[in-house]
Amino acid sequence: MKSFRERLSELKKEDSLLRPLSDAEMKKLRCVLLGVYDDVAKVCQKYGLTVMLVGGSALGAVRHGGFIPWDDDLDIAMPRHDYEIFRHVFSKELGKKYKLCDPSCEKNAISRFPKILVKDTVCVDVWDNPKSPNNKIVLDLFIIENIPDSYPVRLARGIVATALMFITGRVQTYQTDSPLLQKYMCRTEEGKRAYRKSMFIGSLFSFMSLGKWYSLTDRACRYGKKSSLAGIPTGRKHYFGETQERSTFLPPSKGVFEGREVLLPRDTDKYLKALYGDYMQIPPPEKREQHYIYKIKFNN
Numbered sequence: 001m002k003s004f005r006e007r008l009s010e011l012k013k014e015d016s017l018l019r020p021l022s023d024a025e026m027k028k029l030r031c032v033l034l035g036v037y038d039d040v041a042k043v044c045q046k047y048g049l050t051v052m053l054v055g056g057s058a059l060g061a062v063r064h065g066g067f068i069p070w071d072d073d074l075d076i077a078m079p080r081h082d083y084e085i086f087r088h089v090f091s092k093e094l095g096k097k098y099k100l101c102d103p104s105c106e107k108n109a110i111s112r113f114p115k116i117l118v119k120d121t122v123c124v125d126v127w128d129n130p131k132s133p134n135n136k137i138v139l140d141l142f143i144i145e146n147i148p149d150s151y152p153v154r155l156a157r158g159i160v161a162t163a164l165m166f167i168t169g170r171v172q173t174y175q176t177d178s179p180l181l182q183k184y185m186c187r188t189e190e191g192k193r194a195y196r197k198s199m200f201i202g203s204l205f206s207f208m209s210l211g212k213w214y215s216l217t218d219r220a221c222r223y224g225k226k227s228s229l230a231g232i233p234t235g236r237k238h239y240f241g242e243t244q245e246r247s248t249f250l251p252p253s254k255g256v257f258e259g260r261e262v263l264l265p266r267d268t269d270k271y272l273k274a275l276y277g278d279y280m281q282i283p284p285p286e287k288r289e290q291h292y293i294y295k296i297k298f299n300n
Contacts, residue, residue: 018126018180018292026072028298029137033074034258036098036116036139040076041262043093049082052252052263054142055236056289059272059279066258070288077142077232079250080222083114101134103218106211110134112168112218113234114141122297126180127172130294137298144250145221147229147243157223158239164217165238167205174202175210180294237275244274 021029044051053061055075060068067074078086090100099117103109117136124135148154173181173195185195205213221233230250231243248270252263265271272279 018184018294020290020292021072021296025296029072029296030067030074030258032118032121032137032298033139034260036118037074037076038260039094039097040116040139043089044078044082044086046093047085047089049078049086050250050252050263051076051078051082051086052249052265053077053255053257054232054265054271055275057257058255058264058268059276061255061257061262061264062268062272063280065256070290072291073140075140075142077144079144079230080146083141083143087114099136103214106209106215109211109214109218111140112165112214113143115139116141118299120299122295123293124180124295125291125293126184127176127178128180128294129176129178130180132176135295137296142232142235143221144230145233146223146225146227147231147233148223148225149227149229154229154243157220158233158243161217161220161233161239164213164220165234167201168210168213168217170198170202171205171208171210171213172202173198174206241274244271 041051043049052058053075054077056068056071056073057075060066060071087100087102090098094100094116097119099119101108101110101115101117103112103114116139117134118138119136121137122135123137124130128135148157182195185191208216217234221239228246229243230246230248231239233239233242235242248267249265251266253266253268255262255264255268
């Protein structure tokens with residue numbers, strides 16, 4: 001059975017309202033994201049914090065020496081302890097140019113993981129309500145969490161965190177109420193059923209605000225005790241799929257991304273194999289993840 005996102009991706013390819021970025025827009029967007037990364041890396045260096053590339057960005061560094069040719073985002077990660085320091089100095093160090101949306105702050109949360117928004121830009125995707133003031137170019141920031149060594153504890157915490165992420169995703173669909181999402185999903189009977197199911201579940205759990213659900217999910221992913229395991233519970237493969245030995249992540253290794261030295265997970269090969277399998281194999285065009293946008297505007 002196709003996932004909600006897979007159905008949506010197929011529909012997006014068939015319509016002219018949402019479109020892929022032009023080559024010029026792609027170049028500008030990457031330039032903006034690299035600028036954000038450089039600013040974040042400088043702050044981390046100043047305070048002795050670890051920031052590394054993860055996900056598709058780590059894959060791009062290893063396989064392409066930079067961005068995956070068809071990709072237009074940048075994913076970074078910090079250990080929880082380092083992130084807590086980073087968020088407390090963010091306003092002083094980076095607040096003039098960027099806004100940090102932190103899931104632990106209900107009024108400021110826009111996702112289950114932190115996002116750094118570039119001020120004076122606009123970027124609207126199908127998931128967004130076009131009227132939201134938070135429709136900006138963003139850098140995704142994932143948190144590397146401690147994962148319990150005890151299997152029963154890990155299983156229980158993982159089930160709770162995964163369930164909360166599922167619920168939060170449906171509440172997001174319901175409370176965001178994106179007219180673009182409704183338009184695209186309801187073009188086919190299969191998409192319409194998936195959309196209505198998501199909206200129904202979202203309505204059932206909308207007795208709390210979306211910000212509170214994000215905050216609850218963030219708390220469920222945290223684990224204060226140091227352990228031999230670590231992971232990124234809010235990543236693409238969720239709690240169980242993102243859990244590995246701590247030594248896979250830390251201390252980080254060095255790599256190169258678009259001509260600059262970057263940090264990567266320590267055992268990059270093991271990390272990427274867990275996420276992508278044979279990650280050096282270039283996927284065929286029909287399986288390449290591509291983002292489609294409704295509107296984009298760059299700052300000066």
